[in-house]
Structures are given as structure tokens and as C-alpha cells.
Amino acid sequence: MPKPPLANLIEEAQRVLSICNACRYCEGFCAVFPALERRLEFAEADVHYLANLCHNCGSCLYACQYAPPHEFALNFPKVLAQVRRQTYRRYAWPEAFAAAFDRNGVAVGLAIALSLALTLLVVAAWSDPARFFGAWSDAQGSFYAVMPHAAMAGVFSVVAVFVVVALAASFLRFWPDLGEDLADFVRMPQLSNAMWDALGLRYLDGGGPGCTYPREAPSMSRRNFHHLTFYGFLLCFAATLAGTVYHYVFGWKAPYPLYSLPVLLGLIGGAGLVIGPIGLIILRANRDPDLGDSAQDGMDTGFLVLLLATSVTGLLLLDFRETGAMGTLLALHLGFVLALFVTLPYGKFVHALYRFAALVRFHIERRRPLPAIGSE
Amino acid sequence: MDESRVYDVLVAGGGNAGLCAALTARELGLSVLLVESAPADFRGGNSRHTRNMRTMHEAALAPLHGVYPEDEYWDDLVKVTGGQTDEKLARMAIRGTAEHVPWMKRHGVRFQAPLGGTLQLGRTNAFFLGGGKALLNAYYRAADALGVDVEYDAEIVDLEIRDGTFVSATVQRKPGTDHVFPSGGKTWSVPVFAKTFVAAAGGFESNLAWLREAWGEPADNFLIRGTPYNMGKVLKLLLDKGAKQVSDATAGHCVAIDARSPKFDGGIVTRVDAVTLGIMVNKHARRFYDEGEDYWPKRYAIWGRLIAAQPEQIAYSIIDAKSMGKFMPPVYPPMKAATIAELAGQLGLDRAALEQTVKQFNAAVRDGTFDHTTLDDCATEGLDPPKTHWARRIDTPPYYGYPLRPGITFTYLGVAIDERARMVFADGKPAANIFAAGEIMAGNVLGKGYLAGIGMAIGTTFGRIAGAEAAKVVNA
Numbered sequence: 001m002p003k004p005p006l007a008n009l010i011e012e013a014q015r016v017l018s019i020c021n022a023c024r025y026c027e028g029f030c031a032v033f034p035a036l037e038r039r040l041e042f043a044e045a046d047v048h049y050l051a052n053l054c055h056n057c058g059s060c061l062y063a064c065q066y067a068p069p070h071e072f073a074l075n076f077p078k079v080l081a082q083v084r085r086q087t088y089r090r091y092a093w094p095e096a097f098a099a100a101f102d103r104n105g106v107a108v109g110l111a112i113a114l115s116l117a118l119t120l121l122v123v124a125a126w127s128d129p130a131r132f133f134g135a136w137s138d139a140q141g142s143f144y145a146v147m148p149h150a151a152m153a154g155v156f157s158v159v160a161v162f163v164v165v166a167l168a169a170s171f172l173r174f175w176p177d178l179g180e181d182l183a184d185f186v187r188m189p190q191l192s193n194a195m196w197d198a199l200g201l202r203y204l205d206g207g208g209p210g211c212t213y214p215r216e217a218p219s220m221s222r223r224n225f226h227h228l229t230f231y232g233f234l235l236c237f238a239a240t241l242a243g244t245v246y247h248y249v250f251g252w253k254a255p256y257p258l259y260s261l262p263v264l265l266g267l268i269g270g271a272g273l274v275i276g277p278i279g280l281i282i283l284r285a286n287r288d289p290d291l292g293d294s295a296q297d298g299m300d301t302g303f304l305v306l307l308l309a310t311s312v313t314g315l316l317l318l319d320f321r322e323t324g325a326m327g328t329l330l331a332l333h334l335g336f337v338l339a340l341f342v343t344l345p346y347g348k349f350v351h352a353l354y355r356f357a358a359l360v361r362f363h364i365e366r367r368r369p370l371p372a373i374g375s376e
Numbered sequence: 377m378d379e380s381r382v383y384d385v386l387v388a389g390g391g392n393a394g395l396c397a398a399l400t401a402r403e404l405g406l407s408v409l410l411v412e413s414a415p416a417d418f419r420g421g422n423s424r425h426t427r428n429m430r431t432m433h434e435a436a437l438a439p440l441h442g443v444y445p446e447d448e449y450w451d452d453l454v455k456v457t458g459g460q461t462d463e464k465l466a467r468m469a470i471r472g473t474a475e476h477v478p479w480m481k482r483h484g485v486r487f488q489a490p491l492g493g494t495l496q497l498g499r500t501n502a503f504f505l506g507g508g509k510a511l512l513n514a515y516y517r518a519a520d521a522l523g524v525d526v527e528y529d530a531e532i533v534d535l536e537i538r539d540g541t542f543v544s545a546t547v548q549r550k551p552g553t554d555h556v557f558p559s560g561g562k563t564w565s566v567p568v569f570a571k572t573f574v575a576a577a578g579g580f581e582s583n584l585a586w587l588r589e590a591w592g593e594p595a596d597n598f599l600i601r602g603t604p605y606n607m608g609k610v611l612k613l614l615l616d617k618g619a620k621q622v623s624d625a626t627a628g629h630c631v632a633i634d635a636r637s638p639k640f641d642g643g644i645v646t647r648v649d650a651v652t653l654g655i656m657v658n659k660h661a662r663r664f665y666d667e668g669e670d671y672w673p674k675r676y677a678i679w680g681r682l683i684a685a686q687p688e689q690i691a692y693s694i695i696d697a698k699s700m701g702k703f704m705p706p707v708y709p710p711m712k713a714a715t716i717a718e719l720a721g722q723l724g725l726d727r728a729a730l731e732q733t734v735k736q737f738n739a740a741v742r743d744g745t746f747d748h749t750t751l752d753d754c755a756t757e758g759l760d761p762p763k764t765h766w767a768r769r770i771d772t773p774p775y776y777g778y779p780l781r782p783g784i785t786f787t788y789l790g791v792a793i794d795e796r797a798r799m800v801f802a803d804g805k806p807a808a809n810i811f812a813a814g815e816i817m818a819g820n821v822l823g824k825g826y827l828a829g830i831g832m833a834i835g836t837t838f839g840r841i842a843g844a845e846a847a848k849v850v851n852a
Binding site: 018019021022023025026028029040059060062063064065066069070071207208209216217 | 513643
């Protein structure tokens with residue numbers, strides 16, 4: 001009887017890791033190699049750990065003397081990418097949604113459609129066509145003229161709670177499988193080391209010269225576009241928080257003027273969230289097919305498209321909020337934001353969760369004594 | 377490649393030495409064609425399996441620590457070669473390395489701290505980030521940016537040398553790589569004219585027929601750790617055309633590697649570093665050499681030859697549970713058994729003979745304080761051959777065994793050169809416009825033995841010299 005594909009995949013990863021452990025030439029590229037060198041054997045949990053520690057920078061593939069067409073046919077970044085998708089599936093919560101990782105394009109499409117439909121329904125329920133297509137001045141509180149604040153806040157609060165619970169559940173299942181205590185996750189300085197690595201994308205530098213991504217020549221473009229995306233997203237999120245504070249603390253109602261904190265944060269963040277995802281989408285389209293797992297194309301691109309759609313509709317809404325297009329743009333924007341959030345635990349976003357956990361684990365392990373392997 | 381033009385430099389071989397020559401010559405304004413016999417995926421000869429360059433430094437030089445002065449480097453070389461070296465050329469190679477690191481960085485090579493398990497090399501050897509293939513990728517990118525013409529799958533099958541002067545080379549494309557030349561011809565072989573010729577095409581270790589000629593039947597059991605593309609064709613052509621030979625066909629770097637490795641190209645992962653921790657037996661289950669003579673990094677290079685001298689060129693490293701995990705993990709899992717007899721069965725050895733050997737060895741072990749990081753006092757008494765360090769009884773199951781064969785890393789047979797990297801003819805006259813760099817002339821410096829990282833030192837030094845000297849010839 002043929003083995004299940006997952007067992008084959010883990011076995012292939014174990015074969016590859018054993019070759020790497022005997023070679024070690026790539027040790028300077030990232031954290032994965034020093035981590036694997038601590039081991040003589042690779043249990044399934046080790047494979048998941050190392051796969052998620054890998055940032056898929058690609059340097060090791062081009063440096064590898066055993067890469068295809070060598071008979072060892074060793075493609076380290078690809079096999080780890082394939083394992084990551086299995087990590088995402090395995091630790092997804094609720095488990096019934098794990099299948100989304102197999103067909104992310106469809107999942108994202110469905111989420112967009114449903115979110116748009118829901119938003120439109122809510123908006124429409126609260127306004128008649130005249131209000132929806134009318135032009136409202138900021139002074140009239142244009143957004144809430146077509147959709148009451150309570151409805152907006154209510155829908156998003158429910159979604160936010162769900163997302164946090166789903167991600168927390170995934171983490172709480174993943175972390176113990178690595179063999180670490182929960183208490184160790186929040187210990188300093190391991191946690192701050194990992195944060196520093198994550199915030200600076202330390203391991204997207206190929207050990208110094210940059211990632212060999214999308215092709216063999218090292219470049220910092222991927223790290224830079226990822227920074228624009230990530231910090232753009234954070235600034236947009238900060239804009240939302242600032243708006244919340246304005247609303248509840250100060251009682252100031254949206255829309256806010258251009259020179260207000262929520263709008264400025266949203267504007268800068270939105271720009272990052274336009275340029276970043278576009279850059280990443282272009283890099284991805286030019287990517288050496290050997291560098292990753294093509295089964296994740298939908299997942300990666302789906303997430304980037306949602307981020308881009310969110311920022312683009314947000315910026316359009318800012319620009320046209322005092323025109324008759326506002327109602328439509330608001331519904332579109334909220335629909336994309338909703339779709340983005342609903343799919344967070346079942347799409348590419350989860351890489352941040354598992355990679356961060358792996359980084360913390362790396363810094364915990366780094367402080368333990370090395371196994372006594374004699375010098376060659 | 378444009379076969380209708382006369383190149384300033386034709387470089388044979390796309391490994392480290394050839395690229396150093398090509399980059400140097402191109403930067404001095406010369407037109408350069410580099411022909412590489414391998415396809416692009418396997419380009420770079422044995423350089424793709426390297427990982428560091430032994431580097432002299434009289435002052436701190438990141439990422440190296442401490443200093444490694446010229447005389448210490450020289451002493452190390454004299455030790456391993458037993459003095460079989462040309463001091464003038466050797467010192468040139470050594471001094472050259474002091475300037476290589478910044479030059480290499482300028483051409484995209486990155487360095488890193490010494491690898492795990494190689495800390496003892498942290499002072500003397502500069503490690504390339506990602507190893508030799510990453511270094512080659514950087515050099516090929518630099519060559520491309522500078523406008524060096526590179527032809528893959530192309531071999532030099534003949535050389536026209538008139539009165540000690542290179543005129544042209546016949547370049548043949550490998551079958552299955554049809555190529556239409558600018559002149560419209562779709563041909564298998566074509567003469568390439570150049571004002572100078574740099575021979576950097578490596579040794580002959582991939583040429584099994586030649587190895588057999590040199591070593592006789594035992595060669596059939598050798599494994600080739602490196603590239604399958606070093607057929608020694610350019611070396612042979614030069615020797616046939618009157619080049620002065622250095623070293624001999626049996627000289628080379630030959631280590632003991634896992635017998636289950638592929639015939640070619642197994643590279644670094646095929647090593648088995650368990651030897652000093654246990655015993656080595658031949659196919660008759662008998663020991664044949666002191667496994668604890670010296671530290672493994674100093675002795676690993678002799679075991680290839682030792683095994684080559686054993687029947688059927690096979691030996692087995694046997695350790696017990698005490699030693700498992702105390703050496704770099706080899707790529708192939710060991711044979712594992714609960715008893716010595718069972719292990720013998722798995723290894724295809726005579727059970728009684730192996731039991732007898734282990735029993736004798738265990739009885740001769742004198743108790744001491746085991747310390748694998750020093751030349752400890754664990755030795756055998758009254759045993760022939762003795763084990764003079766790290767001798768511990770093989771008595772704790774499970775027992776493990778690794779089959780080992782000689783693994784040729786590279787050969788030293790080469791052409792003689794002078795201090796300007798010019799190839800020297802048998803009559804002692806240097807060629808006017810033929811230069812040699814890399815493994816094809818390493819025998820000038822390495823008569824025997826091996827010093828980790830010196831191959832890249834020789835290749836980089838004489839590659840750069842060859843490129844610069846070619847420019848002098850062209851511009852004269």
C-alpha cells in the first residue's frame with residue numbers, strides 16, 4: 001500500500017535534513033542550519049519546527065552542490081515550503097477549515113464574495129438608495145449616514161474575536177508539539193530576540209547580501225517590500241485604533257480631516273500596503289519555480305491581493321468620501337477588510353504565527369549547551 | 377562565443393582559477409572567452425565542493441581571528457608535503473592570499489564564521505558564505521556583468537602550439553548541445569584563436585581509464601568525491617605538446633569516504649569522521665593501522681591511501697554506543713547491531729574473525745582518561761598495530777559499522793609553471809603565452825599530502841597572476 005503523501009513528505013524532509021547536517025555549508029545563511037545541527041535525528045515535530053523557521057530566502061538552493069540535477073536532488077527550500085503547508089493544515093482551528101489551505105484561491109474568493117454580500121446587506125438594510133448613492137459631506141458624518149457605527153463595530157468585533165481565538169488555538173496546539181513549555185514562550189530575552197528578528201526580518205538577508213529571490217542574484221527587494229507590507233498593515237491597524245479612541249474617548253465622529261491621526265496613519269500605511277503587496281506579487285510572479293511549493297501559489301497571491309484590495313479601496317474611499325460613490329466604496333472597502341480578517345487564520349497570514357513561534361524556540365534552544373559532537 | 381574573432385584570452389576551465397584569471401584579464405580590458413566542459417548546473421569543477429581558502433594574515437582580518445603569518449603557513453605546508461614543494465611558488469601562493477579576501481569581496485564573494493565542527497580552522501581558513509558553489513555563482517555573475525564570454529558544455533579537444541606559442545584551440549561542443557555559430561555554421565567543433573591561453577581545466581580524477589593506468593586494478597574501487605567533468609583532457613594535451621610534468625599520476629588528495637557514496641560528486645557529506653573513535657578493519661576483519669595516531673583533521677588525508685592498499689580497497693570503521701553522536705553525522709546511516717557477530721554479518725565480514733579482532737583489541741586497551749579533544753592517554757598495550765590515543769573498549773551495544781572506500785578528491789599530476797604562471801616546457805623554457813592555474817598546476821606546490829583550504833589559495837593566486845600576465849602579453 002502506498003504511504004500517505006504526508007508521511008512521504010516528512011520522510012523526504014528527513015532525508016534532506018540529514019544531507020544538510022552532514023554538509024553544513026549553508027550555516028551562515030540563517031537560523032535553520034544552526035538549529036538543525038543541534039540534532040542527529042529529525043522527528044516529525046523537528047521537521048515542522050525547522051520548516052517554519054525557514055524564511056524561504058532561497059540562498060541555500062543556489063549554493064547547494066546537491067541541488068537538482070545532482071542525483072541527491074536536494075531542494076531544501078521547496079521541501080520545507082511543502083512541510084509548512086502541512087503545518088498550517090495540521091494546526092488549523094477549527095480543523096474543519098484546514099482544507100482551506102489546499103484551495104486558498106477558492107477560499108479567498110468565497111470569503112470576498114460572502115463578505116461583500118454581507119456588508120452590502122447591512123449597508124442596504126440601514127439605508128435606502130437615496131442615502132446609499134447620495135453625496136454626504138464630512139460634516140454630515142458621511143460613513144454613518146449609510147451604515148450606523150454600531151453595525152460596523154458589531155460585525156468587526158465578532159470577526160476580531162473569532163480571529164484571535166482561532167490563531168490562539170493554533171498556537172496553543174503547535175507550541176507544545178515542539179516540546180517547549182508555554183511559560184518559556186514569554187521569557188526574556190528570548191522573546192525580545194525573536195521580536196527583533198521578526199520586526200527586522202533578519203533572516204530575509206541571505207546571511208548578508210540579500211535573498212536569492214526571485215532569482216539567483218542576491219537582493220534586498222523582498223525584505224523591503226515585505227517591510228512596506230507589514231508596517232503598512234500595522235499603520236493601517238494603528239489608524240483604526242486611533243479612530244476607535246477618537247470615537248469612544250473623545251466622542252469625535254468619523255470621517256476625520258486629512259490632518260488627523262487616523263487619516264495620516266491610514267494614508268502612510270495605505271501607501272505601504274499598496275506598494276508592498278504589488279512588489280511582492282511581481283517578485284512572486286518572477287520567482288524561480290524551484291524556490292517554492294507551487295501548491296501555495298493561491299494562498300500567497302490570495303493574501304497579497306486581499307491586502308492590496310483593502311488598501312486601494314481604503315485610499316479611494318478617502319479620496320471620494322464626499323461624492324456619490326462613497327456608499328459603494330465603503331461597502332467595497334469594508335467587504336475586503338472583512339474578507340481579509342476572516343481568512344487570516346486560514347491563509348498565508350499564519351506564516352507569521354508559526355515563524356514567530358519557531359524564532360522564539362530558536363532563541364530558547366540557542367542558549368542550551370550544544371550536543372558534544374567532536375570536531376572533524 | 378564568437379568564433380570569428382581572435383580573443384585576447386582563452387580560458388580553459390570555469391572553476392575558481394579560471395574565473396579568477398578571466399575576471400582579472402577582463403578588468404584589464406582584455407576580451408575573454410571561457411570554455412567550461414560542464415553544463416551550467418555543474419559548472420565550476422571541484423570548486424563547487426570547496427568551502428574555504430587557507431588565508432595568511434599578519435593582522436586581524438574578518439572573519440578570521442588572530443593572525444596566521446606567512447612562516448607558520450609555510451611550516452604547515454612543509455609538514456604535510458614533507459618538503460615536496462617549490463618554495464618560491466608556494467610562498468607566492470601563501471602571500472597572495474593576504475590580498476585575496478578584499479578582491480573576492482569586490483567580486484561578490486561573501487565570508488562567514490567557521491562552520492560548526494571546524495572551529496580549529498577559524499584562524500587559518502576563510503569560509504565562503506554558502507560554500508564554493510555560492511562563490512562560483514558570484515564570480516559567474518561578475519563575469520557576466522563584465523562581459524566575459526562563457527561557453528558551457530564545451531571542451532577543448534586540441535591545441536595548436538607553434539614554437540612554444542599558443543595559436544588556437546579546437547573547441548568541441550558536447551553531443552546534444554547543438555549550437556549555431558555567428559557565421560551560420562552549425563558545427564561540432566571549431567577552432568578558436570586567442571592571443572593567450574590560460575589552462576585552468578583541473579586534474580584528471582574523473583577519468584577512470586587514466587586512474588586505472590596509474591593505480592592498476594585498485595582504481596576500479598575508488599570513488600570520485602568531486603566533479604565528473606575533470607577528465608584531464610587539457611592536461612593531457614599540454615603534456616603531449618611538451619609541457620614539463622610535475623608530480624606523478626598517483627599523487628593526489630585521497631580520503632576515506634562512505635562506500636555507499638555515488639561514484640562521482642558525493643562531495644563533503646560522504647565523509648565518515650568516526651575513525652579515531654573506534655577501530656578500522658579490512659575485509660578480513662583485521663586492523664591495519666593506528667586509528668589514534670593523531671587528530672582526525674591531521675590524519676583524515678592518509679586513510680584513502682591506507683584503504684587503497686587493503687584487499688578490495690574496502691575497510692570498516694567500527695564503534696560502539698559510547699562514540700555514537702560524538703562526531704559529525706555522516707550522510708548514510710550506520711549498520712547497527714546488538715552484537716559484534718551480528719554486525720559482522722551485516723557488514724559481510726567473518727563473524728569469528730571480527731569477534732576475535734575486537735576481543736584482542738579490548739584486551740589490549742589500557743585504561744586512561746578519555747578526551748577526544750587532546751592526544752589523551754587511552755592507548756593499547758602490546759597490540760600490533762597499536763591504537764595510541766582514544767582507545768576505548770568496544771563493549772557497549774549497540775555496535776555500529778560504516779563501510780569505507782578511497783575517495784579521490786583531486787590529483788596532483790600537472791604542468792610546471794614559473795613565477796609568472798607561465799607554463800614551462802620540458803626543456804625548461806617558459807611558454808610565451810600559455811599560463812596555468814589551479815589544480816592543473818597545484819602539483820608544483822603540493823607534491824604530496826594536503827592542507828585544508830590550500831587548493832583555493834593556489835587557484836586564486838595563480839588564476840589572478842595568469843590573468844594579469846596575459847594582459848602584459850596582449851598589451852606588449
